[in-house]
Amino acid sequence: MNDTDSASQSVQRVYAERFATDLADNRAEQKELTAQIEQLRSRLDQLRTDETWLTGMQSALPGATAPPRPRRAPQADEAQAGDGHPAAKPVPSPRPVGRAKANPTRARAAGRKADTTAAAPLHQLIRALMPLGEPRLVREVHAALTKAHPERGTSVQVVRNTLETLVKRGVVGKGTQKGAAMYTATESALTDESRAAG
Incomplete structure (x- = not known):
């Protein structure tokens, strides 16, 4: 009877030590990944700040034009409609005829300004x-x-x-x-x- 009890306690001790080790490894990896995520977030914030500053400096140069902003990649739910077909592009509404020609001189002056x-x-x-x-x-x-x-x-x-x-x-x-x-x-x-x- 004693041998059975001691064998059971020994098995429990082995599992308890293994679980404790696995739990410690799990928490250590979580901590490491959290630190890496924070570093990446910090780096992303720095890059965005640098982009804003660089854009401002570039636009301050004589005769400089603003660079085109990178296009955002479409999300999966935007790329396809609910039935699995690509989402249709919105059709632009037609411009009213005659409004632009009402005062071409003013329109040209506003355009030049x-x-x-x-x-x-x-x-x-x-x-x-x-x-x-x-x-x-x-x-x-x-x-x-x-x-x-x-x-x-x-x-x-x-x-x-x-x-x-x-x-x-x-x-x-x-x-x-x-x-x-x-x-x-x-x-x-x-x-x-x-x-x-x-």
Whole structure:
């Protein structure tokens, strides 16, 4: 009877040790994978920030056009309809006839203005919206830019990066008020604009 009990306890001890080892390995692998996921998320966030900054810097170059954004891959449920056939592309609605021809002169003038604004470097647009000697927050400059040029679709981060570039060039001054960065157009900004116009 004692031999049976001791054999049973021995088997239980072996299984208990194996389960404990497997459980420890499982938790260690979970911890390792969690750390890797966090590193990948952090790297992805950094890449997205870098993309925004690079896009802003590229658009600030004279004569630069914004690069096309990469197309998002269609999801499996978007690629196929419920019956297994590819989803049909939406048919664009026809344009109303005669509306575009109502005032061709105004349409051409608006088109030229939009082309000029789209082609203008971002730093010129930002400097034009900053009155001399008036400190502005980044979000204030971004709001003014969005209101004046809604077709640009620029983010706050891109505006911040462009302002920092202008600070390095000495075109915009930077100070801090109540813990917030304030940007002010300097005299050289007006001088530079008048030189470019002349």
